[in-house]
Amino acid sequence: MPDIYDAIKADHDRHRTLLNTLADTSGDSEARRAAWQEFYHDVKAHAAAEEETFYSKLITQTWGQEHARHSVHEHQELDDIMEELNEMDMSSPGWITRFKTLKHDYEHHIDEEENEIFERAREVIPESEIKGYGERFEARKEKEAGLIEEKKEDALEE
Numbered sequence: 354m355p356d357i358y359d360a361i362k363a364d365h366d367r368h369r370t371l372l373n374t375l376a377d378t379s380g381d382s383e384a385r386r387a388a389w390q391e392f393y394h395d396v397k398a399h400a401a402a403e404e405e406t407f408y409s410k411l412i413t414q415t416w417g418q419e420h421a422r423h424s425v426h427e428h429q430e431l432d433d434i435m436e437e438l439n440e441m442d443m444s445s446p447g448w449i450t451r452f453k454t455l456k457h458d459y460e461h462h463i464d465e466e467e468n469e470i471f472e473r474a475r476e477v478i479p480e481s482e483i484k485g486y487g488e489r490f491e492a493r494k495e496k497e498a499g500l501i502e503e504k505k506e507d508a509l510e511e
Contacts, residue, residue, distance in 0.1 A: 357407055357478065357486035358471055364399045364494075365463040368392065372456045381444040389443070393435055396459075397501050400428045402494035406486055407474070414477050420470055427462045431455065 355363060371392040378385035404425055411417035434455045441448045478486055 354484060354491065355487045356483035357490055358474075358483065360487040360490050361399075361403060361407065361471075362467060364395065365467065368396060368399075368459065368463065371395075372459065375452060376456060381442065385443055389438070393439060394498060394501055396435065397432070398494045398497040400432065401497040401500075402490050404428065405493050406490045410478055410486065411470070411474055416473065417477060420473065424462070424466065424470065427458070431459055431462065434458070 371388050374388045375385060375392065378388065408421040408424060412421040434451060438448060438451055438455065441451065
């Protein structure tokens with residue numbers, strides 16, 4: 354089982370690959386639809402699991418509160434763009450334009466996590482606990498993957 358940093362980084366690497374795959378597709382193709390569905394569902398589950406395991410630990414520290422809030426806010430902004438894209442016609446020029454914004458913003462977000470947040474988190478999460486946090490992250494991500502549609506329905510009711 355990977356530690357928390359390896360688990361999050363592995364997802365980020367997969368998401369980078371999917372973003373590049375999406376950027377290389379065109380129109381409302383099967384390749385674009387498949388890559389989008391995989392990206393959409395995995396990022397949704399990843400973000401929720403990250404907030405509930407990783408960021409919940411960081412927020413216990415004074416310095417971590419601002420970083421956690423910032424990252425959770427970015428998660429919300431990215432989620433909003435993903436929902437817009439989910440409702441748009443994939444063959445429209447507007448879809449790829451909005452996707453490029455998502456790609457840029459998401460890559461910035463994950464670079465920030467890996468290059469800044471991870472370093473600070475190592476001060477909070479003891480070496481002896483990082484594997485346990487990785488396991489909790491993976492388990493929570495799996496649970497969240499099953500809740501995506503339910504959460505979407507709840508959001509529509511609000």
